[in-house]
Amino acid sequence: MLNIAGEGAAFRRDLFYETAMSMAVHPAIAEKDFWVCVLLDFLFNHCKWGKNFAFKGGTSLSKAFGLINRFSEDIDLVLDWQVLGYTRDEPLHERSITQQALLCQEANLRTAQFLADELAPALRLELPLHVAVPFEIIPWKEDILIRYPKAFSLNAIQPEVRLEIGPMASWLPNASEKIYPYAAEHFPGAFKKTFTVIRTISAERTFWEKATILHQEAHRNSKKQVPPRYSRHYYDLYRMTQSSVAKRALERLDLLEKVVAFKQRFYRSPWASYETARPGSFCLLPSEYHREELQVDYRKMQAMLFGDIPTFEAIERGLADFEKRINAL
Incomplete structure (x- = not known):
């Protein structure tokens, strides 16, 4: 180089x-x-x-x-x-x-x-x-x-x-x-x-880092604005769920536990509901009152994407399916 x-x-x-x-x-x-x-x-x-x-x-x-x-x-x-x-x-x-x-x-x-x-x-x-x-x-x-x-x-x-x-x-x-x-x-x-x-x-650790961000966002209060460019986390996790990394991540629930424990210690949030970021109660989809905000944000980041670019609706469908997989464990 x-x-x-x-x-x-x-x-x-x-x-x-x-x-x-x-x-x-x-x-x-x-x-x-x-x-x-x-x-x-x-x-x-x-x-x-x-x-x-x-x-x-x-x-x-x-x-x-x-x-x-x-x-x-x-x-x-x-x-x-x-x-x-x-x-x-x-x-x-x-x-x-x-x-x-x-x-x-x-x-x-x-x-x-x-x-x-x-x-x-x-x-x-x-x-x-x-x-x-x-x-x-x-x-x-x-x-x-x-x-x-x-x-x-x-x-x-x-x-x-x-x-x-x-x-x-x-x-x-x-x-x-x-x-x-x-x-x-x-x-x-x-x-x-x-x-x-x-x-x-590792990609598996980053998978759970991203997934817990989405879980946090699912619990964001309706009056709290979503940070700029946060739709990237939905795109990133969706793409990872379409790869072999998702299967490997599901086999490493110990990593999920470590990610949650680290965030509870160093990034404490009274509303993030990290204690429910586990199989059976994991949330990946945005709340209805922040969904449009994220759609607008996703449209703004289109210049940063290339190749096969999914719609935000396709991302939501994919994440909904994967949310079921996590919660069925």
Whole structure:
């Protein structure tokens, strides 16, 4: 990948354009996907904290497992909380609700300080040594924005990659997975190396992470607005239910229990009803008063989808069927 990053801007522009034409997507998507993969390669294989990261979330479902045809512009990383000064088990100690909330607030502050004072300066210093293009590195709370020189413009695609990095997520289970840019999949001959290897949270764990988000949303109060872009979780889980990952996830109810326990500890919500996120009472469908809101949100994200794009109604039908499968266990 790095040989492509070192090529001239005109060469990259032509490569991204031809890749996009092969995929029937906008060239800005192929372009940004390439920089996402380059940054993943740098963070895990050329950065001093590479062993302290794990790749997770929707982008991992697309890039590591090929389970969804959704372009995600964020890199979601777990940060080993030992980097922030905690011992291996310290955040897992029993605490009162108030003490737990204070721990999470403190961890967020430590994360923001680590990103601003250590990781961002290291990126500014070391990234140009590996990738000969001008990046702009901007710490923003618990994120880092990395702006790259764009060749294509699309309203839905900002020429920046957001690193969402946080310690309050589980590392297990994980494995090393190969990540290929779209450009390398379509034009492998242009690359000296077509892939990078990244420590990635298992698809089965992410399945239950997504499923418990939908369960939470099913219990959202009618007066509480659904966060923007949340329809992506419905699309992602639907696509996973159509794959072999669903069967493997159903065989790992221990993972579901661990996901629920982690969320009850670190993401406590009085209305999420995590205690009912189990076979017999699991909910995947949105409540009727938020359904239209999610439909509108799904229409807005169409530019980020490619391939066979299901309607929101098809997603609901598929999730309804899978909800029955979970609750029949």
